[in-house]
Amino acid sequence: MKVHILDDWFDTLRGLPCFRLLDGHEVTVWTDHVAEAAVLADRLAEAEALVLFRERTQVTRDLLQRLPNLRLISQRSVYPHVDVPACSEAGVLLCSNMHSDTPSYAAAELTFGLILAAMRQIPAQMASAKAGHWQMGVGKTLRHRTLGLYGYGRIGREVANYARAFGMKVVWWGSENGRARALADGQTVAASRAAFFAQSDVVSVHVRLKPETRGMITAQDLARMQPGALFVNTSRAGLIAPGALLAALDAGCPGMAAVDVFDSEPLNDPNDPLLSHRNLICTPHIGFVTEDEFDLQFTDIFEQVNAYAAGQPVHMINPEAWNGAA
CATH class of the missing domain: 3.40.50.720 (NAD(P)-binding Rossmann-like Domain)
Incomplete structure (x- = not known):
């Protein structure tokens, strides 16, 4: 052929x-x-x-x-x-x-790599050292912090395994069916959607983009996050309501974001307001690469x-x- x-x-x-x-x-x-x-x-x-x-x-x-x-x-x-x-x-x-029976281990690894990079300020610390300025700030330890995983699927469960190895507490949210499966497996599910976003030090989204999931993460969800919290998205940008992540970062809740996906890809404009945001670290959709x-x-x-x-x-x-x- x-x-x-x-x-x-x-x-x-x-x-x-x-x-x-x-x-x-x-x-x-x-x-x-x-x-x-x-x-x-x-x-x-x-x-x-x-x-x-x-x-x-x-x-x-x-x-x-x-x-x-x-x-x-x-x-x-x-x-x-x-x-x-x-x-x-x-x-x-x-x-x-x-x-259906195999997760993308590569995507799960990148997700946790972004969590580490953001919480320990690795990109900024590297840039500071290479510029001759040595340390530029103080990061955060993952141990004893709470990782909120939205979407009880294969990749999310792998990320949870990595998080537990680092001593993090894991809490779940997602669809009604997903929450039921998590509870049946003995996992911790947040008391409410609002509590999930408010209590998590890190929120990572692992949901397929479909018509019914488009825009499912709203500005109100992000506004409930703590100023020192981190929002992570290695799934699809369309899961977040249009403009909500940029507005949330500008408002300072959450204080940081780490993403592998954007609304327009490939994104080649270094002046894009989200891509260039001081509180965002990112990779160019390499979760599976x-x-x-x-x-x-x-x-x-x-x-x-x-x-x-x-x-x-x-x-x-x-x-x-x-x-x-x-």
Whole structure:
């Protein structure tokens, strides 16, 4: 098959063991990002299979209508960036392993790394030392402090394990079902949503972005946090009400934020008011960006390509497209 891989910005995949799974296919790897449907369509005119790098490219009805040779889109995890009904209408099968039994250890590690970096002022202390000014302030110890985790899912539970190893107390909040599962597992659930935000020294959000979760963290939630508290988001920026985090930092409650995600990505404006805020530390959406995580994810993705080529597709999201093709 003619397989095109989008958005491999650092040309990483060719060097991973999983890339050998594509032996026998005609593979093209694109290492830059293009958003315009017309330009993408020219690049992908001969593509029979399209491999997506998470949510970096939107697969729209307009794009699909320009790709008559496309038969398969292979990716991993959730797919809010793919117009599934349009795929079905075009006879394009979407395959995506939802990996419901495995957390992203890379994302959990980055989350706790951001917590440590913020509470111990690591970026600012490094900058001060490199500038010849030595120490610039006084950080906070994690031991005996409270970590509030919003969302009782796989990644959140891994972060909780790291927190307990550092001597932190862990308290949970989330959906009614999530809170019930946490209680059934013997976990500590906050007495109320208001208490969760008010009593936590660190709040970290681990929820999937869906229409019903968009904007779920409100300005009122953030305003309840302590001036010395830290808000962490390595999930999706859309979980926070528009403008609420910047306004909260300007108001001083919470006093700090550490994020890996932004409303607009990639964010290349150094003067963006949130990105440049003195009380924000950040990373450029690298929660999943490790060689180990890539090899794990793209093993699944490339195996889906091979399964389709063998006439036995797996992890079908819109099986009607395959039935129609058959």
